[in-house]
Amino acid sequence: MVAEAQLKNAVPTDQEMIDFMVREARLIDQQRFDEWLDLYADDAFYWTPLEWDQTDPRLTCSLMYEDKLLLSIRVERLKGARTFSQKPTSRCHHVLQTPQVDSRNPAANNYVTWTPMHHIETRMDEQTLYAAWATHHLSVENGRLKIKLRRVDLINCDAAFGNIQLFM
Numbered sequence: 001m002v003a004e005a006q007l008k009n010a011v012p013t014d015q016e017m018i019d020f021m022v023r024e025a026r027l028i029d030q031q032r033f034d035e036w037l038d039l040y041a042d043d044a045f046y047w048t049p050l051e052w053d054q055t056d057p058r059l060t061c062s063l064m065y066e067d068k069l070l071l072s073i074r075v076e077r078l079k080g081a082r083t084f085s086q087k088p089t090s091r092c093h094h095v096l097q098t099p100q101v102d103s104r105n106p107a108a109n110n111y112v113t114w115t116p117m118h119h120i121e122t123r124m125d126e127q128t129l130y131a132a133w134a135t136h137h138l139s140v141e142n143g144r145l146k147i148k149l150r151r152v153d154l155i156n157c158d159a160a161f162g163n164i165q166l167f168m
Contacts, residue, residue, distance in 0.1 A: 006143045011106045018099045020145045021115050021136065025094035028167050033075040036167070037068070041139060041146040044068050048152045048168070063157065063164070078166070090123040092166045102135075110148075111138040119168040131155045132168055 007016060020039075027036040040046075047057050048064040057065040066074070078089075099115040112135065119130045137149040152168045 007140060007145065010140060010143070011104075012111060012138075012140060012145055014101045017101055017111060017113050017138065017145065020138070021099040021113055021134075022096060024147075025096055025117070029091075029093055031078075031089070031091075033078055037072055037075050039145075039147050040068050040071065040150075041141060041148050042068055044071075044147050044149065046071055046150045046152075046167070048154065049157055052157060054157075063154070063161070064152075074167075088124060090121055090166050092119060092121045092168075094119055094168075109139045111145075112136065113138065117168075121164065121166055128162070130164075130168060134168070 012020075024036065024039055027033075027039070044067070045057070046064060046066050047062060049057070050061050050063050054060055054062070095118040097116040099113050102112040102114050104111050115134045115136070117132055117134060119132060121128050121130070132155060133153045135149075135151040135153070136147055137151075138145050139148050140146070154168075
């Protein structure tokens with residue numbers, strides 16, 4: 001198991017943030033969900049808007065808007081022996097473009113990255129491709145990058161979807 005590296009400085013470099021984004025996708029692809037969940041701050045949210053250019057997850061329905069507690073429940077469900085909807089388990093693969101650092105505010109401990117990606121989810125004979133942009137709001141806690149908000153904007157967010165089982 002590869003441990004998340006401590007940051008060399010209190011202020012992360014662009015490369016450290018890019019490496020963090022790539023590592024997050026790898027943890028999802030390898031179904032290392034407990035390690036993935038540990039990348040999130042205790043007050044973090046994971047958000048997938050339902051509408052194009054949606055600005056508030058509380059005033060409009062979302063495909064997903066979950067705090068860390070709900071994410072941990074989803075992780076437990078994915079690992080559960082009695083989760084029959086995951087027999088056989090869903091698998092996924094991320095294809096990322098190089099993440100970009102959109103903003104850095106060390107004084108506020110706030111960093112924002114943007115990553116264009118394709119996410120392929122497969123289970124049995126069914127394979128679904130999602131094209132999206134992931135925006136991460138990060139902070140540094142105890143010398144480690146933590147996700148405060150992960151927003152996944154699907155290009156076709158207003159399409160009819162089946163069950164999305166895994167994290168994008």
